[in-house]
Amino acid sequence: MQQAAAPAVLDPDVRQARTADGAPAVELSGAWDIRALETRARSLKLQLRQFSTDPGSHWNLSRIQRLDHIGALLIWQAWGKRRPARLALAQGHEVFFSHLDSAAAAAPAAPFDPLRLVRALGAALLLTAEHLRGIVQLLGQILLDSLVLLRHPLRGPWREISASLFRVGTQALGITALVGFLIGIVLSYLSAEQLKSVGANVFIINILGIGIIRELGPVIAAVLVAGRSGSAITAQLGVMRVTEELDALSVMGIPHTVRLILPKIVALAIAMPLLILWTSGIALTGGAISADMQLGISVHSFMTGLPAAVPAVNLSLAMGKGVVFGALIALIACHFGLRVQPNTESLGIGTTNSVVTSITAVIIADAIFAVIFADVGISLL
Amino acid sequence: MTPVIEVAGLWTQFGDHVVHRDLNLTVMPGEVVSLVGGSGSGKTTLMRQILGLERPTRGTVKVFGIPLHGSNAQLLHKIRKRWGVLFQEGALYSALSVFDNIALPLRELRAFDEDFIRDMVLLKLDMVDIERRHAAKMPADLSGGMIKRIALARALVLEPELVFLDEPTAGLDPDRSESFVKLIRSLHETLNLTVVMVTHDLDTLVSLSDKIAVLAEQKLIVYGTLREAIAVRHPFILNFFLGERGLRALSAVAATINLNGKH
Numbered sequence: 102m103q104q105a106a107a108p109a110v111l112d113p114d115v116r117q118a119r120t121a122d123g124a125p126a127v128e129l130s131g132a133w134d135i136r137a138l139e140t141r142a143r144s145l146k147l148q149l150r151q152f153s154t155d156p157g158s159h160w161n162l163s164r165i166q167r168l169d170h171i172g173a174l175l176i177w178q179a180w181g182k183r184r185p186a187r188l189a190l191a192q193g194h195e196v197f198f199s200h201l202d203s204a205a206a207a208a209p210a211a212p213f214d215p216l217r218l219v220r221a222l223g224a225a226l227l228l229t230a231e232h233l234r235g236i237v238q239l240l241g242q243i244l245l246d247s248l249v250l251l252r253h254p255l256r257g258p259w260r261e262i263s264a265s266l267f268r269v270g271t272q273a274l275g276i277t278a279l280v281g282f283l284i285g286i287v288l289s290y291l292s293a294e295q296l297k298s299v300g301a302n303v304f305i306i307n308i309l310g311i312g313i314i315r316e317l318g319p320v321i322a323a324v325l326v327a328g329r330s331g332s333a334i335t336a337q338l339g340v341m342r343v344t345e346e347l348d349a350l351s352v353m354g355i356p357h358t359v360r361l362i363l364p365k366i367v368a369l370a371i372a373m374p375l376l377i378l379w380t381s382g383i384a385l386t387g388g389a390i391s392a393d394m395q396l397g398i399s400v401h402s403f404m405t406g407l408p409a410a411v412p413a414v415n416l417s418l419a420m421g422k423g424v425v426f427g428a429l430i431a432l433i434a435c436h437f438g439l440r441v442q443p444n445t446e447s448l449g450i451g452t453t454n455s456v457v458t459s460i461t462a463v464i465i466a467d468a469i470f471a472v473i474f475a476d477v478g479i480s481l482l
Numbered sequence: 483m484t485p486v487i488e489v490a491g492l493w494t495q496f497g498d499h500v501v502h503r504d505l506n507l508t509v510m511p512g513e514v515v516s517l518v519g520g521s522g523s524g525k526t527t528l529m530r531q532i533l534g535l536e537r538p539t540r541g542t543v544k545v546f547g548i549p550l551h552g553s554n555a556q557l558l559h560k561i562r563k564r565w566g567v568l569f570q571e572g573a574l575y576s577a578l579s580v581f582d583n584i585a586l587p588l589r590e591l592r593a594f595d596e597d598f599i600r601d602m603v604l605l606k607l608d609m610v611d612i613e614r615r616h617a618a619k620m621p622a623d624l625s626g627g628m629i630k631r632i633a634l635a636r637a638l639v640l641e642p643e644l645v646f647l648d649e650p651t652a653g654l655d656p657d658r659s660e661s662f663v664k665l666i667r668s669l670h671e672t673l674n675l676t677v678v679m680v681t682h683d684l685d686t687l688v689s690l691s692d693k694i695a696v697l698a699e700q701k702l703i704v705y706g707t708l709r710e711a712i713a714v715r716h717p718f719i720l721n722f723f724l725g726e727r728g729l730r731a732l733s734a735v736a737a738t739i740n741l742n743g744k745h
């Protein structure tokens with residue numbers, strides 16, 4: 102297209118020829134640019150290799166019609182990255198080779214490390230310790246920054262808290278209800294089968310009541326929120342780190358702990374117990390409906406039997422768990438969000454780690470609760 | 483000769499905000515065209531439309547004689563291998579090192595071995611004046627000017643016939659801007675490169691462009707040589723070229739133009 106008036110551009114070609122004085126020569130012709138080489142690079146490279154075994158031969162490149170750096174590099178590599186002594190170039194093609202003569206350094210190979218696995222294990226342990234320290238530090242920083250708020254409560258991030266509350270709480274009602282309801286039904290169905298066989302039908306109320314209110318409700322709600330809001334928080338903070346928005350906040354003297362992190366922790370600490378209440382309620386409803394169909398215990402008698410079967414302290418315990426889980430999820434999500442490096446890969450890894458870590462942390466915290474409150478709220482008949 | 487770029491009757495509208503109104507632009511092979519215009523006049527948008535990233539409300543865009551909208555995917559893929567683009571912010575892939583960023587288009591072709599690719603990447607790094615020790619760095623660890631130059635190396639690695647440059651010298655120090663101008667000029671001479679650039683940098687504009695396209699009032703108010711552009715009495719041109727900064731850049735170049743005239 103560029104040389105519409107010029108003779109047709111030929112395919113790249115290598116030939117054995119002779120110079121005027123009869124010496125052996127290699128003659129290249131045609132187009133040696135990327136468009137022509139794209140499909141033929143490998144075969145041409147082999148051909149060039151064969152011809153370049155004789156160091157004394159004359160290279161005639163003056164019949165090359167088109168050349169670019171790609172073609173020049175291909176030829177130059179075949180020469181063993183050195184210009185041959187006898188070389189003829191077409192006019193204007195000299196520049197391509199002069200660029201190349203300086204480009205001959207090799208990149209060093211990665212050294213072999215026999216202790217690689219040990220090192221990797223150590224690094225992983227150190228990283229875990231570093232994360233723990235980071236989370237504690239973040240918590241401390243937030244507490245310190247919130248002390249200032251106690252003196253100037255009007256400057257608190259109330260608007261942000263309310264917005265977060267809506268996002269992590271209100272908008273999570275649907276999914277927690279759906280999952281809670283289904284779990285209630287499944288659990289009730291499975292237990293009913295067992296209870297029916299020993300004739301202990303009424304204990305379905307105890308099993309579902311204690312199981313859902315004390316353990317399942319809080320854990321299910323927490324896992325859902327960790328997946329839903331935890332990942333969102335990490336991604337949001339991560340992107341703000343990537344786009345230097347966090348730095349912009351710092352230079353304006355707005356501490357991001359107060360503006361960004363505190364509202365999320367507060368919002369989750371408030372929303373989580375409420376979500377647990379909601380999830381447990383729906384799960385119990387599902388369980389009651391299933392019990393009605395399986396065991397003939399009416400929904401009404403299921404509900405009226407609950408207070409007797411489940412001491413009210415279990416509800417407080419669940420709320421307490423909710424506050425802890427919520428704060429934990431937000432704290433971990435923020436920690437990972439702030440550690441995101443300014444690149445896309447790190448954002449993905451950070452989000453994954455955040456969700457996995459917060460779910461693990463929730464379950465560990467739940468186990469600790471179970472041990473501490475082992476003899477609270479379980480009425481023995 | 484087929485024009486490299488042919489924009490005809492182009493309208494762009496966002497809501498009821500008209501950015502381009504019946505705009506026409508033809509770029510011939512080997513031309514260096516600078517697109518200037520006030521901030522928000524639609525330079526980046528026009529470039530994105532020529533690149534096929536955005537669809538104009540009305541009008542046609544042809545590149546290498548092939549219409550961008552309505553051609554089959556194979557044809558479009560061929561076009562995309564023949565142009566190189568330097569984005570305003572560099573747009574390096576943040577997950578890849580400098581080396582891998584430049585090597586990516588070459589590896590994508592699957593025509594060359596790693597040894598070849600390594601030499602090619604190092605060559606391109608030399609061309610844009612980046613030391614080799616930076617090759618293993620990640621884009622996040624680079625300065626703004628280095629990102630620009632590495633993005634340029636990536637844009638040039640497939641030896642494109644057409645190069646788009648959005649604000650190529652913004653963020654470069656004067657010395658680097660100068661060597662950038664030299665690089666583009668030498669590429670233009672050796673490879674008969676066609677260049678379309680958006681720039682506010684008068685020195686670059688004056689020393690590189692064959693033609694200047696001034697975008698104002700939703701169309702090209704001038705499309706011609708520097709001399710023709712300056713001759714037009716329009717407030718934007720008066721401010722841009724004949725303001726204090728403009729005159730300074732022009733007078734510096736006027737000296738060389740006169741010298742050339744005597745030859």
Ligand SMILES: Nc1ncnc2c1ncn2[C@@H]1O[C@H](COP(=O)(O)OP(=O)(O)OP(=O)(O)O)[C@@H](O)[C@H]1O
Pocket residue numbers: 496501519520521522523524525526527528
């Ligand atoms: N996706 C979009 N939606 C709505 N308006 C848009 C969109 N993209 C661009 N615009 C508008 O089109 C106009 C032109 O934008 P464009 O980015 O092309 O400007 P520009 O000439 O490149 O400016 P600058 O020199 O500042 O980079 C602006 O007014 C912008 O607000």
Ligand SMILES: [Mg+2]
Pocket residue numbers: 525526527570
């Ligand atoms: Mg722009």
